[in-house]
Amino acid sequence: MKVVVDFDLCESNAVCMGIAPEVFEVRDDDMLYVLDEHPDAALHDRVREAVSRCPKQAISLED
Amino acid sequence: MSEPKQIVIVGASLAGLQAAQTLRRASFEGSIVLIGDEPHFPYDRPPLSKQFLAGAWEEEKLRLRAAVNPSELGLDWMLGVAATGLDLDLRTVALGDGRTVTYDGLILACGAHARSLADHPPGVFTLRGLDDARALRSALDTGPARVCVIGAGFIGAEVAATARERGLDVTMIEAAAAPLVRVLDAGAGLAIAELHRRHGVDVRLGVGVNEVQAGADGRVERVLLADGSAVEADVVVVGIGVVPNTGWLEGSGVSIDNGVVCDSTCLAAPNVVACGDVARWNNPRYGRLTRVEQWDNAVDQGAYVARRLLEEGGVDPEPFAPVPWFWSDQYDRKIQLAGVTGPNAEVVNGSLDEQRFVQLYADDSGRFVGALAWNRPRQAIQARQLLEQEAGLDEARAALGG
Numbered sequence: 007m008k009v010v011v012d013f014d015l016c017e018s019n020a021v022c023m024g025i026a027p028e029v030f031e032v033r034d035d036d037m038l039y040v041l042d043e044h045p046d047a048a049l050h051d052r053v054r055e056a057v058s059r060c061p062k063q064a065i066s067l068e069d
Numbered sequence: 070m071s072e073p074k075q076i077v078i079v080g081a082s083l084a085g086l087q088a089a090q091t092l093r094r095a096s097f098e099g100s101i102v103l104i105g106d107e108p109h110f111p112y113d114r115p116p117l118s119k120q121f122l123a124g125a126w127e128e129e130k131l132r133l134r135a136a137v138n139p140s141e142l143g144l145d146w147m148l149g150v151a152a153t154g155l156d157l158d159l160r161t162v163a164l165g166d167g168r169t170v171t172y173d174g175l176i177l178a179c180g181a182h183a184r185s186l187a188d189h190p191p192g193v194f195t196l197r198g199l200d201d202a203r204a205l206r207s208a209l210d211t212g213p214a215r216v217c218v219i220g221a222g223f224i225g226a227e228v229a230a231t232a233r234e235r236g237l238d239v240t241m242i243e244a245a246a247a248p249l250v251r252v253l254d255a256g257a258g259l260a261i262a263e264l265h266r267r268h269g270v271d272v273r274l275g276v277g278v279n280e281v282q283a284g285a286d287g288r289v290e291r292v293l294l295a296d297g298s299a300v301e302a303d304v305v306v307v308g309i310g311v312v313p314n315t316g317w318l319e320g321s322g323v324s325i326d327n328g329v330v331c332d333s334t335c336l337a338a339p340n341v342v343a344c345g346d347v348a349r350w351n352n353p354r355y356g357r358l359t360r361v362e363q364w365d366n367a368v369d370q371g372a373y374v375a376r377r378l379l380e381e382g383g384v385d386p387e388p389f390a391p392v393p394w395f396w397s398d399q400y401d402r403k404i405q406l407a408g409v410t411g412p413n414a415e416v417v418n419g420s421l422d423e424q425r426f427v428q429l430y431a432d433d434s435g436r437f438v439g440a441l442a443w444n445r446p447r448q449a450i451q452a453r454q455l456l457e458q459e460a461g462l463d464e465a466r467a468a469l470g471g
Contacts, residue, residue, distance in 0.1 A: 017398075017403065019403070019446050020449070032450075033447075036444075057134070059365065063133070063134050
């Protein structure tokens with residue numbers, strides 16, 4: 007699994023960080039940082055949830 | 070329920086699609102029928118009042134991710150056809166084209182429709198679906214001299230902001246004393262009014278609308294207000310709330326009262342669950358029937374009811390007890406509320422003047438119940454987690470203060 011963020015769509019709502027803080031972090035500059043582009047299998051369910059719940063539909067997954 | 074073979078979802082928007090996706094993720098291999106009264110594949114509604122109305126996005130960009138490849142989830146799509154009746158005994162849904170669909174499990178995700186004025190001339194719009202947005206966008210494309218927005222809720226305030234950013238002359242009228250009174254406290258609502266005024270919107274608060282009048286050409290010309298004044302307008306947008314789509318369920322045996330009334334697990338009848346804007350369930354966190362017209366709730370509840378339906382007859386399911394959360398984008402401001410407002414409000418980070426702040430809410434007993442964040446997205450999500458953990462006010466101050 008590879009995590010891809012479309013930064014043209016992302017507005018740093020930080021929903022993803024709430025669901026999977028190991029993978030997503032919104033810092034003080036209000037920018038989203040992907041901490042782990044290839045998260046472990048144990049995190050996949052939460053990453054998928056973050057994809058679903060991103061209000062800007064800005065996150066996608068590649069195989 | 071023992072191994073349902075066919076699950077029918079009425080409503081092909083965010084909540085319904087999320088339910089379908091969750092069923093497949095939970096390895097449900099039976100058939101899923103997704104019924105939608107609009108002819109369009111599921112699309113995202115929040116951009117309709119923003120990027121789409123602004124002309125920055127085209128329609129392809131609105132499609133919800135899970136529907137970009139419509140064959141991916143193996144759904145039986147029935148689009149452009151309305152559900153017209155439900156028979157709980159026979160477990161069938163009747164459709165507008167005369168067909169009938171049988172279900173083992175039924176998910177009601179049929180949403181709501183925009184309230185409008187009883188009688189109005191051409192040039193008056195509501196905004197709920199893609200067709201509404203197309204029509205309003207076309208009207209704004211003609212460069213109307215004056216736009217009048219009736220109602221300063223989310224839709225009204227966002228349309229006013231977008232129209233203003235398109236350089237149009239905008240008046241926004243609200244019968245209540247402040248914008249967004251249904252979800253925000255008056256102080257925050259007035260800050261929204263101020264935001265619009267700074268951007269040049271003529272905001273009229275505490276005054277109702279008596280009549281929308283047509284000119285000699287039969288099209289809308291002016292809006293008459295209860296205080297005797299008049300607002301000239303070429304385009305009028307009405308944003309005065311929505312009505313749940315429950316007409317087709319009347320007499321079915323499902324309890325209807327400002328939505329589909331459900332228990333705390335979103336169950337409306339045997340093997341029937343409801344989610345999204347149409348569902349009114351007892352959220353145990355607040356101990357009252359709640360109907361939530363918010364994007365995140367549609368996703369969360371759609372996923373919840375799908376799992377709930379598959380577990381029917383098994384262990385007692387956990388109730389659906391989310392902390393609500395919404396956002397609204399107006400101009401360059403991102404406004405988010407986690408939880409609910411309360412009578413006691415305090416700013417703990419930034420200030421209203423800067424238009425960048427966090428405001429905490431406590432109820433009468435001093436319990437932390439919600440947080441409002443203006444251009445503080447990270448704090449909004451933190452606040453939501455604190456509320457889920459039932460953190461105290463001191464803890465919230467320490468975590469969210471600046």
